[in-house]
Amino acid sequence: SPVNLTSTATNMQTFSCNSSDASGLANITLYVWNSTATVHTNSTNVSGTYNQTNFFYALPYEGVFKWNCRATDNSSSSAFAGNYTIIYDLAAPNVTLISPENGTDYTASGNISFSFNATDLSDIANCSLIINSALNATLTNPTRNVTNNISINLSNAAYNWSVNCTDNANNIGASGRRQLNVNYSV
Numbered sequence: 001s002p003v004n005l006t007s008t009a010t011n012m013q014t015f016s017c018n019s020s021d022a023s024g025l026a027n028i029t030l031y032v033w034n035s036t037a038t039v040h041t042n043s044t045n046v047s048g049t050y051n052q053t054n055f056f057y058a059l060p061y062e063g064v065f066k067w068n069c070r071a072t073d074n075s076s077s078s079a080f081a082g083n084y085t086i087i088y089d090l091a092a093p094n095v096t097l098i099s100p101e102n103g104t105d106y107t108a109s110g111n112i113s114f115s116f117n118a119t120d121l122s123d124i125a126n127c128s129l130i131i132n133s134a135l136n137a138t139l140t141n142p143t144r145n146v147t148n149n150i151s152i153n154l155s156n157a158a159y160n161w162s163v164n165c166t167d168n169a170n171n172i173g174a175s176g177r178r179q180l181n182v183n184y185s186v
Helices: none
Strands: 006-008 012-020 025-033 038-045 050-058 063-073 078-080 084-088 094-099 104-106 111-119 124-131 134-140 147-153 157-167 172-174 178-182
Touching: 012 025, 012 063, 025 050, 038 050, 094 157, 094 172, 111 124, 111 157, 124 147, 134 147
Parallel strands: 006 084, 104 178
Antiparallel strands: 012 050, 025 038, 025 063, 063 078, 063 084, 094 111, 111 147, 124 134, 124 157, 157 172, 157 178
């Protein structure tokens, strides 16, 4: 742990490495790197045929990091686990409203499609449509960096609307607010 593709707003992490070897273990090494360089290496001596070692490390800055552990046995044979990814993300998603445009008038009944885009380092957990300062609808697992839509039916009235999005690191971003009018004949 942490599990692969973890997004977090906490830099201090516990990396847990499990290993076993019938001939006995000698050491376990943690490697943390990003797309350009190794940012951390830590090795500790261990013993026995099974070991779980916890490494405590503070990620140095926001970004996407890979991590892995290598176990070495008493005969100097070693093996890596699989590569894992952890995303250290402090920034709130950037939420941009696309449509309807501010001040749009709807004169026909039916669903209104609210379009927006959410960009972020982490994946987006959910986005909520806020109508007149109240939660109206939530889209789970929207796609980041592309247009998403939430469609609802509204009765005749004037409305303010916005979208709030929460990323997988629990950072919350809010869009600006727009106004629209619904006025159709019944």
